[in-house]
Amino acid sequence: MKLLSKARLLLLTGLIVTGLAFAARARAQGPIPSGADIVQGALLYDNWPAALGVQPPAGNMPIWDRQTTDTRSGADTWRCSECHGWDYRGAQGAYKTGSHFTGFPDVMTLASGMTVDQIVAHLKGSDDPAHDFSKYMPDTSLTQLADFLKYGTIDDSHTIDPVSLKVKDGNLQNGQKLYTSVCATCHGTDGEKIVFRSEGVTQFLGTLAVSDPWQFLHRTRFGTAGTNMPVGYELGWTVADGRDILAYAQTLPAGAPAATSAPGSASSAPSRLLGGPATNLLTGILTGIGAFLGTIFGALVFILILLGLATLVVVLFRKRT
Ligand code: HEC
Ligand code: HEC
Numbered sequence: 001m002k003l004l005s006k007a008r009l010l011l012l013t014g015l016i017v018t019g020l021a022f023a024a025r026a027r028a029q030g031p032i033p034s035g036a037d038i039v040q041g042a043l044l045y046d047n048w049p050a051a052l053g054v055q056p057p058a059g060n061m062p063i064w065d066r067q068t069t070d071t072r073s074g075a076d077t078w079r080c081s082e083c084h085g086w087d088y089r090g091a092q093g094a095y096k097t098g099s100h101f102t103g104f105p106d107v108m109t110l111a112s113g114m115t116v117d118q119i120v121a122h123l124k125g126s127d128d129p130a131h132d133f134s135k136y137m138p139d140t141s142l143t144q145l146a147d148f149l150k151y152g153t154i155d156d157s158h159t160i161d162p163v164s165l166k167v168k169d170g171n172l173q174n175g176q177k178l179y180t181s182v183c184a185t186c187h188g189t190d191g192e193k194i195v196f197r198s199e200g201v202t203q204f205l206g207t208l209a210v211s212d213p214w215q216f217l218h219r220t221r222f223g224t225a226g227t228n229m230p231v232g233y234e235l236g237w238t239v240a241d242g243r244d245i246l247a248y249a250q251t252l253p254a255g256a257p258a259a260t261s262a263p264g265s266a267s268s269a270p271s272r273l274l275g276g277p278a279t280n281l282l283t284g285i286l287t288g289i290g291a292f293l294g295t296i297f298g299a300l301v302f303i304l305i306l307l308g309l310a311t312l313v314v315v316l317f318r319k320r321t
Contacts, residue, residue, distance in 0.1 A: 045148055070082070086218050089106045209252065
């Protein structure tokens, strides 16, 4: 009898320790962001003054003067996308050369090693007071930016040819189907119905798809701030759907001078944007499944602890009597 209760006590201690460890882990990971938060974070990343409907601060972002290679000034210097790129890879990605080169870091890789809280702290100037955006947007927006960087970014580096900027192995049929059903009403079947002016140059959707595949992907997946463009992420598109639509758009008439494809020739519609639809969705689903299993496991551990406690009470009670 004594032996048995010792074994039970041991088991109980083990269960409690495991339960505490799981609770601590769950708290450290924090809540999983909603799809709406990720989309809003992506719009803020693109152009936060436009996404919030506010005027950009006057002058250049204070960090801007630490480089001289990108000669833009004013509003563009405040955009996350201008310093960190539409592929989120900064100087490691599409902006490693060309007129957008700044040498500023790859936030996709950095954010993957940070918690959402750490990213928010950085956006409040914790490490570098010049990188403080808390004066310009509420905490919810900073958290949405962090949610996007941590959970929403998609790595398209292996599916876009670095020289031709064309999608490798895109499914043109799927791309055409999606384009015709979702995009053609506004952009026209040939992509020429909406005319873009990028740094003084007239461009069509087909031009942008070739000159700025990453911006194209980002905006196709997450929308364009200030427009009612459909958001692939909300339509449930996969990562591959986004790339397929880009591949199809790259076959549309370009209609503009080839010179516009020089990297970094655009200001508000930079020539090197990222953006493919959908990598996030898979990650999102996986995260969701993970969270679900985690919750069930946590609940089981909790029940086991309760059972253990009940057993302990019974054992102690029996000893007394
Ligand atoms: C003017 C250029 C510039 C702009 C605009 C800018 N950043 Fe940065 N960012 C930097 C530089 C430079 C660093 C390197 C560390 C530092 O000085 O903050 C950095 C670092 C970071 C880091 C990594 C932090 C770390 O601990 O390593 C994150 C995340 C980040 N930025 C996100 C953003 C987001 C989100 C926005 C838009 C709200 C943004 N940045 C706007 C230049 C910029
Ligand atoms: C409801 C109308 C509408 C629909 C539908 C629509 N768009 Fe757009 N799109 C716009 C508007 C408006 C703009 C912004 C035009 C501007 O900046 O002058 C835009 C901008 C864009 C841009 C940004 C170009 C740049 O500046 O870099 C891309 C890329 C784009 N659309 C792709 C698509 C794709 C792909 C689809 C289909 C999934 C689509 N759009 C569907 C209205 C639409």
